[in-house]
Amino acid sequence: MSVKVVIIGAGHGGVQAAASLREEGFEGEMVLISEENDLPYQKPPLSKGYLQGKQSEEAILFRSPHFFQNHQIDLRLGVNIAQLDTEGQLVITKEGETIDYTHLILATGATNRKLTMEGAADVLYLRTLADAKAIAHRLDTARKIAIIGGGFIGLELAALAQEKCKEVSVIEAQSRLMERVLPAVISDVFQKTHEECGVQVHLNALTKSIENHCIITKEGKKIEADLILAGIGVIPETSLAEEAGIACENGILVNEFQQTSVANIYAIGDCANHYNAFAQKRIRLESVQNAVDQAKTAVNHVLGKTQPYHAVPWFWTNQYHLKLQMAGISAGFDRYVLRGDVDADKFSVYYFQENRLIAVDSLNRPADHLNARKLLAAQISPTDAQIGDLNVNLNQLLG
Amino acid sequence: MPKVIYIENNGTEHQVDLPLGATLMEGAVQNDIKGIVAECGGSCMCATCHIYVDEQFMGLLPEMEEEENEMLEGATAERMSNSRLGCQVRISNKLDGVIVRIPEKQ
Ligand SMILES: Cc1cc2nc3c(=O)[nH]c(=O)nc-3n(C[C@H](O)[C@H](O)[C@H](O)COP(=O)(O)OP(=O)(O)OC[C@H]3O[C@@H](n4cnc5c(N)ncnc54)[C@H](O)[C@@H]3O)c2cc1C
Ligand code: FES
Numbered sequence: 001m002s003v004k005v006v007i008i009g010a011g012h013g014g015v016q017a018a019a020s021l022r023e024e025g026f027e028g029e030m031v032l033i034s035e036e037n038d039l040p041y042q043k044p045p046l047s048k049g050y051l052q053g054k055q056s057e058e059a060i061l062f063r064s065p066h067f068f069q070n071h072q073i074d075l076r077l078g079v080n081i082a083q084l085d086t087e088g089q090l091v092i093t094k095e096g097e098t099i100d101y102t103h104l105i106l107a108t109g110a111t112n113r114k115l116t117m118e119g120a121a122d123v124l125y126l127r128t129l130a131d132a133k134a135i136a137h138r139l140d141t142a143r144k145i146a147i148i149g150g151g152f153i154g155l156e157l158a159a160l161a162q163e164k165c166k167e168v169s170v171i172e173a174q175s176r177l178m179e180r181v182l183p184a185v186i187s188d189v190f191q192k193t194h195e196e197c198g199v200q201v202h203l204n205a206l207t208k209s210i211e212n213h214c215i216i217t218k219e220g221k222k223i224e225a226d227l228i229l230a231g232i233g234v235i236p237e238t239s240l241a242e243e244a245g246i247a248c249e250n251g252i253l254v255n256e257f258q259q260t261s262v263a264n265i266y267a268i269g270d271c272a273n274h275y276n277a278f279a280q281k282r283i284r285l286e287s288v289q290n291a292v293d294q295a296k297t298a299v300n301h302v303l304g305k306t307q308p309y310h311a312v313p314w315f316w317t318n319q320y321h322l323k324l325q326m327a328g329i330s331a332g333f334d335r336y337v338l339r340g341d342v343d344a345d346k347f348s349v350y351y352f353q354e355n356r357l358i359a360v361d362s363l364n365r366p367a368d369h370l371n372a373r374k375l376l377a378a379q380i381s382p383t384d385a386q387i388g389d390l391n392v393n394l395n396q397l398l399g
Numbered sequence: 400m401p402k403v404i405y406i407e408n409n410g411t412e413h414q415v416d417l418p419l420g421a422t423l424m425e426g427a428v429q430n431d432i433k434g435i436v437a438e439c440g441g442s443c444m445c446a447t448c449h450i451y452v453d454e455q456f457m458g459l460l461p462e463m464e465e466e467e468n469e470m471l472e473g474a475t476a477e478r479m480s481n482s483r484l485g486c487q488v489r490i491s492n493k494l495d496g497v498i499v500r501i502p503e504k505q
Contacts, residue, residue, distance in 0.1 A: 042440040049441070059421070060440065064429040288438060316444040323466065325444060366466055370446055370473025395473075 003028045005302060006091055006101035008081050008240070010034035011043065012288050013107035013269030015062045016295035022071045024303055031099055032073050033091070035080040038129045039065060044288060046132040047156040048318050051139070052163065057129070084244040086262050103264050103302045106241060106252060107295070110234035110270040110286065115148065119210030123228045126153060138227050143167060146215050146225035148207050150177040152317045154231035155190065159319040162197050169200040169223050171207055171215060183336065186324065186361055189345055193320055236271045236284060249273060251284040256308035258298035266301070268294035278313055278358070278376065279329040287315045312376045314369075321345070325369035328359030328376045337387045340365055348372070350387050357381035374398050401495040405432045408503045417490045423499055424448040424485030434501035441486035443467060447505040448485035449474040453498035457481055460488055476502030 005021060007014045010032050018032045034040065041060045049055030068075040083092040090098045112125040124135050135157075139145070145161045147154045150172030162168045174180070176187040177194075191201055206218040215223040236251040247253045247261035251273030258266040258274070269291035273284050293311035300307045315326045322345060330336075333351035340347030340363075348368040351359040357380070360372035371394045375382065378398060386392045400416040403426055407413075411433075417426040427435040427448075436447035443466055452460060460483065467487045471478050485499070 044442065045440055055441070058429075059425055061429070063431070067431055070431065288440075292438060316439065316442065318442060318444075323444070364466070365469070366444075366446075367469040367472045370470065374473075 001102060003102050003302070004030070004100065005103045005105065006031045006033065006099055007105040007107055008033050008091065009107035009109055009237075009269075009271075010036070010040040010075065010077075011107060011109050011269065011291065013109070013291035013295045014105070015040045016292045017105050017107060017268065017299055018068075018073045019063075019071075020296050020299040021302070022073070024299060026299075026303060030073050031076060031101075032068070033076045033079050033081060033099075035078065036128060036130070037078045039077070040075075041129050042288075043127075044316075046129065047126055047153050048160070050129075050132055051136055051157070052160045060129075081240060084240050084246075084265075086244050086246070086265065089264070101264075104266070105295075105298055105302075106260070106265065106267040106271060107269050107291070108237035108240065108271045110236045112231075113233045113235055115207065115210075115230055115232065117207065117209050123148070123210070123230050125230055126157065127234070135229065139164065139166075142225075142227035144225045145169070145227045145229065146171060146223050148215070148228065148230040149232040150174070150201070150203075151180070151231055151233070152178065154229070155194070155319055156317060157229055157231065158194060158199050159197070162194070162199050163320075167200075168198070169202060169225065170194065171202045171205045171217065171223060173204070173206045175204050177201070177203075181326075181330070182361065183330075183349065185336075185338070185342065185349060186363060189342070189363065190319065190322060190324075193322055193345070197320060234270065234286060236273075238271060241265075241267065241271075253282075256297075256310075257301040257306060258294055258309065259301065266298040268298050274309060276313070276329070277310055279331065283329075285313055287313065289314045312373045314373060321364070323364055323366070325362045325366060326359070327362075327369055327372040328357075330359035330361065333358060337384045339368060339387045340390065350382070352381070355381065368394070371395055371398075401490050401492055401497075403490065403494075404496070404498045405430070406498065406500045407433050408501050419491065420489055422486050423450060423452075423483075423488045423490065423497075426490065427485060427499075427501070432501065434503075434505065435485060436505045437486065439486075443470060443484060443487060446470045446474045446484065449476055449502050449505060450483055450485045450488075451479060451481050451500040451502065452483055452488070453500070454481055456494060456497045459493045459497075463487070474502075475504045 080094040082094045144167045241252045252267035297309040330351040346364045348362040362369040415430045439445035
C-alpha cells in the first residue's frame with residue numbers, strides 16, 4: 001500500500017512536518033488538518049511583534065497560500081478531528097467525515113490552562129491568532145491592565161502593554177519572575193526593568209477571586225484593572241490519543257523516533273513527552289525548536305531513515321531592550337559562572353552539573369548563545385577562566 | 400513593488416516582487432526560496448536567515464545593529480563582508496533589483 005501521511009495540527013510542528021516531507025522527496029498523498037480558520041502562522045510573534053503592531057498578519061504566516069497548493073499539501077482549515085480509529089487507520093472529523101492514513105502525525109500542541117475561581121470568566125488568554133486579535137481589540141481602549149502570571153508570555157504582554165502607555169500590573173504566585181526556569185541573577189534584571197518602566201510587579205501573590213474589575217489576592221491585595229490577561233501555563237492536547245488508547249503521561253509518550261505506543265502514529269511538539277538527552281529525563285518542551293526538530297525526526301522515520309531526536313533545546317524571550325536566549329536545560333545545575341557585565345544587562349550564565357556544561361542563558365549576548373548551542377552539541381565544557389575572560393573567543397574551543 | 404532577485408545555493412534564480420516594508424527573509428519564505436530557515440520568525444534570534452547581498456547594493460542597506468552583527472558571528476555558513484540577516488533588512492524602492500544569494504547552510 002502506498003504511504004499516505006495525515007498530520008493533525010498546523011502549528012510549528014505540523015507545518016514543518018509537511019514541508020520536510022516534500023523537501024525529503026516524499027511524493028505520496030499528504031493531508032494537513034487544522035481546526036483553526038486562519039492560514040498557518042507562527043506563535044512567538046503574537047506576544048511580541050504582532051501585538052506591538054510591528055508585524056502584520058501576513059508577516060507571521062509560515063508560508064504563502066500557494067505553498068500548500070504548489071507542494072500538493074492538502075491543507076484543510078477549520079476542520080476539527082474528534083476521534084481516531086487506530087485499527088481502521090482513520091481520523092474522524094467532528095462532522096463525521098473520515099480520512100484514511102498509513103502514517104499519522106499528532107501535532108496538536110497545547111491549550112491554555114484557565115483560571116477557575118469566581119469572576120474568572122472575563123479573563124483573556126493568548127494562544128492563537130484569534131486570541132491575539134481579541135486582545136488587540138481590548139488593548140486599544142483599556143487603561144489599566146492586570147496580568148496574572150509572571151512567566152514568559154505574561155511578561156512579554158506586560159512589556160508591550162507598558163510600551164502602549166497603559167497602567168500595568170503583574171501578579172505572580174512565586175517569589176521571582178520566571179522562577180521555574182531562571183536563576184535570580186536573570187529574573188532580577190527583568191523585574192528591575194519592568195519596574196523601572198512603570199509596571200507594578202506583585203510577587204508571592206496568589207489570585208483568589210475577581211470582582212468588578214478588581215483582582216483580590218489571598219493576601220488581601222486589591223488590584224484594579226479594566227482588562228485582565230493570564231498566562232499561567234498550558235495543558236498538552238492529548239485527548240485524541242488518550243481516547244484511542246495511546247499511552248499518555250503528561251503528554252503523549254514517544255520514543256526517540258517520535259513514535260507513540262502505536263507504531264504508525266507519531267507525536268511531535270508541545271504535546272509530545274519524550275526522553276530528552278539534555279535534560280537527562282522525560283519531559284515535554286514548549287518551544288519552536290522542539291516542534292521543528294521533532295517534526296524532522298518523525299518525517300525521517302516515516303521515510304525509513306532512523307535518526308533519533310537529539311537536538312540542543314533553545315528558546316528566547318523579548319521584553320523591552322532585553323533579549324534572552326536560552327540553550328540547553330539548566331534544571332539541576334549545581335553552580336554557574338558568569339560572562340559579561342551584569343550591570344549593563346549584557347551577560348551570559350553558564351550552568352554546570354558536576355563540572356559538565358548543561359546550559360547557557362544569554363542576555364543581550366547573542367554571539368554567546370550561538371556559540372553555546374555548538375558547545376552543548378559537541379559536549380565541550382569551557383573552564384571558569386575561559387568563561388570569565390571576554391578576551392577568550394569561545395568559538396576557538398570548537399576546533 | 401520593488402524587485403528582488405534571489406539566487407539559491409545551487410544557482411536557481413527567482414525574481415519576485417516584494418511589498419514595501421517586507422523583509423528579505425519574509426520575501427524568501429513567502430516565495431518558497433530554498434535555504435532560508437528563519438526558525439525564530441524574524442526576531443533576530445536564530446541566525447538561520449543569513450544572506451549575501453550583492454556588493455553593489457551594500458551601501459543602500461539599512462545600517463546593521465550591534466545584535467545583528469553579533470548574531471552573524473555565529474552563523475553556520477562563513478560570514479563575508481556582504482553578510483546580513485534577511486529578517487533585519489526591509490525592502491525599499493532604493494533597493495529595487497537587489498540581488499540576494501543564499502548560503503549553502505544555515
Ligand atoms: C504567545 C506565545 C508566544 C510564544 N513564544 C515563543 C518563543 O518566543 N520562543 C519559542 O521557542 N516558543 C514560543 N512559544 C511556544 C511555541 O509557539 C510552541 O512551542 C509551538 O507553537 C509548538 O508547536 P506545536 O506544533 O507543537 O503546537 P501548536 O503550534 O500549538 O499547534 C497545534 C495546532 O493543532 C491544532 N489542533 C489541536 N487539536 C486539534 C484537533 N483535534 N483537530 C484539528 N486541529 C487540532 C491547534 O488548533 C493548533 O493550531 C510561544 C507560544 C505562544 C502561545
Ligand atoms: S529569522 Fe531568525 S534571525 Fe532572522
